[in-house]
Amino acid sequence: MANREGAVETFLSAASRTAWGFRLELAIVAALAAAWLYSTRAIGVVAGPVVTTVPVAAVAAWPAARRLAWRQLRYASVRRRFSAAIRTTGFDRLKMGRTPQIVKVRETPAGYRLQVRLPAGTSATDLDNAAEVAAAAMGVADLRVSRDPRRASIATVAVIQRDPLAGPALPCSLASAGGWSLWEPIPVGLDEDANTVNVSLPEHNLLLGGEPGAGKSAALSLLVAAAALDPTVTLWLLDGKRLELAAWEPCAARLVGPSLEEAIEVLDHLRGEMDARYAQLLAWKRRKVAPDDGLGLHVVVIDELALYLASGEKKTRDRLAESLRDLIARGRAAGVIVLAATQRPSSDIVPTSVRDLFGFRWALRCPTRDASDTILGAGWAAEGYSRADIDPASRGVGYLLHEGGVPVRVRAAYLDDTTLARLAARAATARGHQP
Ligand SMILES: Nc1ncnc2c1ncn2[C@@H]1O[C@H](COP(=O)(O)OP(=O)(O)OP(=O)(O)O)[C@@H](O)[C@H]1O
Ligand SMILES: [Mg+2]
Incomplete structure (x- = not known):
């Protein structure tokens, strides 16, 4: 019953x-x-x-x-x-x-x-x-x-049900821009809801990481393009391969290849510039650079950071690391922005004293969860934000940790060689170079 x-x-x-x-x-x-x-x-x-x-x-x-x-x-x-x-x-x-x-x-x-x-x-x-x-x-x-x-x-x-970030490369909205102000957010790609993801660079430094071929240099080139399109920005390029950033050479104050001595020279020059700016700001009774003060931003782009921090003589490497650390630590208010890319920023390659100063992180595909954590910061992989889970075919897909404080899954837009060359030529012309 x-x-x-x-x-x-x-x-x-x-x-x-x-x-x-x-x-x-x-x-x-x-x-x-x-x-x-x-x-x-x-x-x-x-x-x-x-x-x-x-x-x-x-x-x-x-x-x-x-x-x-x-x-x-x-x-x-x-x-x-x-x-x-x-x-x-x-x-x-x-x-x-x-x-x-x-x-x-x-x-x-x-x-x-x-x-x-x-x-x-x-x-x-x-x-x-x-x-x-x-x-x-x-x-x-x-x-x-x-x-x-x-x-x-x-x-x-x-x-x-499906990966919205898979599929063909995303066109970059900067491709058709005649100019840009780096004080404005830069559209770098799309999130999983197909919303444009913007990165605002003033007062921030960004570290990009990921396995070979993950799309670091391509993502970096979006930010470099925006900086180059703003003639008030002074560009400093350090390119370990001497190839990835070559297109932007006419827009740059200096392009350094795989020479640690030249890299130190550039970084030390910028430290001098930073000190001069602080003196100027003190005289103006201002606490940081602003769009209207005519000082402009300095953008230092370092592709293959590991080459500069983990090769050559220890004394030279340490000196370079110290110059870079000082520039990142004190550069914010002086309008110095550092953008760096490396395959794996582990402490044996990038000293933690340098790595921890990067406020924005962009982790593209990584071989392991540990490697992903090294880029985003400890603990994010355990929370499910691991770039080790990305399909190897999904180039340019990664987690971007910026303003929101929580990593956002992003597919980076892509500038192919032809578009990039056209954009670089337009940026150079805007900076007064003869075509
Ligand atoms: N956002 C993207 N969308 C589509 N394809 C991309 C994207 N980013 C990169 N790629 C493809 O992946 C290739 C490798 O990209 P990239 O050179 O940026 O990798 P990387 O991470 O810098 O590699 P390495 O560590 O060897 O320097 C590019 O040549 C391009 O074909
Ligand atoms: Mg690269």
């Missing part, structure tokens, strides 16, 4: 859950059936069905309405699939039979984003622990759970 009651209860609970899951579809069918019955009685068996069919035909014929209806049906299906998938993880059994309540569904380039209210007694971490099994049950690539920073009871679940 007790068994029978239990079975009936289980059946009713499953039936009500299914009905609730299909509430949108059931409501539509119920509304149409009611309209059909009412209109048949009120205006007859011919006119009634015609009147009921008109709104359905109108929705089917009007593209915007059809899209809206189709989207709502898809959202309802995602809700059902997510709830069913969560139940397969045992989350509901552990948490008194309750699953997260879906508050909002939105479509994203990667799939869907769900805002869920967590049942009492659970947290976003519990849901995150169930995510891998639920993703498998849902048949999607991934479910990424993040807690609402303002409310512990709300979590966002990104349903990843």
